[in-house]
Amino acid sequence: MGGMEKFLGSSRRSFDIWSELPPSFRESVLARPAADVRSVHDGISGSKGTWRPVRPSFVDRTHFDELGRVSARLMRLILDACRRRAATVGELQDVLGVDETDTPLLSRAEPLGEHLLVAARPDIVYRSGVPYFVEFNIDGALGGTLQADLLAARFRALYHRLPGGHRIDAPPSAVDSRFAEIRTSLGLPEGSRVAIPVFSKGAAPGLEDPDAFLAWLAPMCESGRRHGMDTVACTMDRLETGADDVLLLDGQPVDAVLRLFLSADQPPSPGLDALLRAVRAGRVRMHTSEATWLLSDKSTMAWLWTDKEFLPEDDRRLVERHLPWTALFPGHGRQGDELLRYALAHRTELVLKPTGGYGGGGVVLGPETGDEEWREALDHARWAGRHILQTHVTPDRLALDFQDQETGAVEHAQVPFVVGPFMFGQAPSGVLVRHGVPGGGPVLNAHHGALMSSAVLVDRC
Structure with missing residues (x-):
């Protein structure tokens, strides 16, 4: 794990290494006809609006592999945190406070075992080149696999005959x-x-x-x-x-x-x-x-922070480096009062999330709200329960050209992005990249206007 820690984020400016590719290759990519770019996105569902990126993200293959190893380790740590609190699915449901009506297909007698770690997709945000796992979806109901595969394969085919194109490949399907x-x-x-x-x-x-x-x-x-x-x-x-x-x-x-x-x-x-x-x-x-x-409940990320002092040193460092600080909200007693005071005093540094939400629903970004709106959100969360507070990760930006699929107009923008490598059998495969558009908002979800895109891998030698 020490080598993994040294690599991830220590010398890379960010996820996308487009600017490090040979100028001749980049010039050839951007010189592709507009019709070629349009054909890459043709028939691919999952993104609203008419803007589409003219290229994918370019990712160093070694970084892709290391990101998969970190993801697999974090999955195991999340399961371990759950097993420290429960032996069966029913016991975990009770500890989390999840209503039985929310999971009617659940078998409460099912043991908490490694068989649950067969499908996942973390949500990863980069800051100063360091990946932060802001959510971890451990579930079979993962959207975007086909979009990620099609986009990566089509971009790969587009670049195959360009100078240096032999070093570009699609991730495993x-x-x-x-x-x-x-x-x-x-x-x-x-x-x-x-x-x-x-x-x-x-x-x-x-x-x-x-x-x-x-x-x-x-x-x-x-x-x-x-x-x-x-x-x-x-x-x-x-x-x-x-x-x-x-x-x-x-x-x-x-x-x-x-x-x-x-x-x-x-x-x-x-x-x-x-x-x-x-x-x-x-x-x-x-x-x-x-x-x-x-297992996808965001409470588990707070548990990792609660338990981190009892973890082996490498795992503790992994949590501290790659998981933003997370705490259950509203908390209890004096601890809950202290957490509320901290949240009120540090609005611009925090995000408030429902523990069981998905698709960006109910997420309140402290830096994007005013003091009164933030207080109201905290009051609602105290009444409703089952929320977390998390350190807001100010994301690196992805510099992209976008083409309007209706008019053909091209516009350059630096947009926030979130990376989601699909993990099946605890091994990485296709990568779903969701990012903003020119003039878009901060919540990166397809239902909130973000685009579904993908990544291709670059072999350095």
Whole structure:
């Protein structure tokens, strides 16, 4: 771990090494016709508006590998923090204070084991070249795998014949890594039937229509079939249960479900009820069980800071260097009073987040609010409970040219960005990069106007 600490952020200005690439290569990239850039983004859902970046992020392959190792270690530390407080999923649910209605697919008797670390995507922000893990999504319901894969592959193809293009490569496919892990982790035999139900609440921009969503998932189904599974995307209403609560899709038994949604968010339906019955009866497997959603609770990051003095030295240094300070809010008794006073006095240094939120919902950036608005947010959090305070990481900026897909106009901007390497089987694959646009806001989520982009890898020698 010492070597990892030395490398990550010690000598690199930031995640993107575009400015370090040979001038001849950069000139060739920027000289590509507008139609080529437009074709890279053609048909890729998940981003609102008409701005699109003319290039991806360029990442040193060694840095990509090290980032994967740090991510894998942090996943394990998060699970360890949970296991210090609970032995089963139900016990963890109680410690976190998560209402049972929020996770209807949960099996409370499920043990807290390493089988839960099969799918993840951290949210990483860079400051002065150092990566900070501001959130860690340990769950199977990870969006953006196909977007990341397609963009990286298309940009890679665009640069293949340019001078120096032989050193540019796409990361391992996140989609293929996901389906390989589904089959391995669930122990599915050849020919097992896997269903991918589409959903309405929380779908990425452009995928709100079920038919569009089904069409979008076609490459994922193809990947599942390449990995030996009969993989079918379907609307929720095509699911039903048969004898002994076996889950059926169009009358045929389903062995496993790729869950891309949080069940509590979805509207009631006979298909969702069928899935609930089958899961509760133990008649169908899921990638992943909703137990993983509990590991994504932001309380776990506060626990790492609470526990850090008891960790081995290398792990303690890892937490201190790569996790922004995080504390449960509102806290209890005198400690809670002190935390409130600290939050009021240090607004510009802090972020307030719901512990169970996602998609940027409920996040309040202290530097972006006034004193009165900040106090009101803190008062609401004290009443509602289940929030964290976290040190605000002032992000490095990504210098990009953007093309308007309708007019062809190009504009340069330096935008905030967040990096999300997909981790399947605790190994890194495709990278989802979300960043702002010219004139955009500070919350980097697709539903708040941020763009989904990707990264390509650079071999230095």
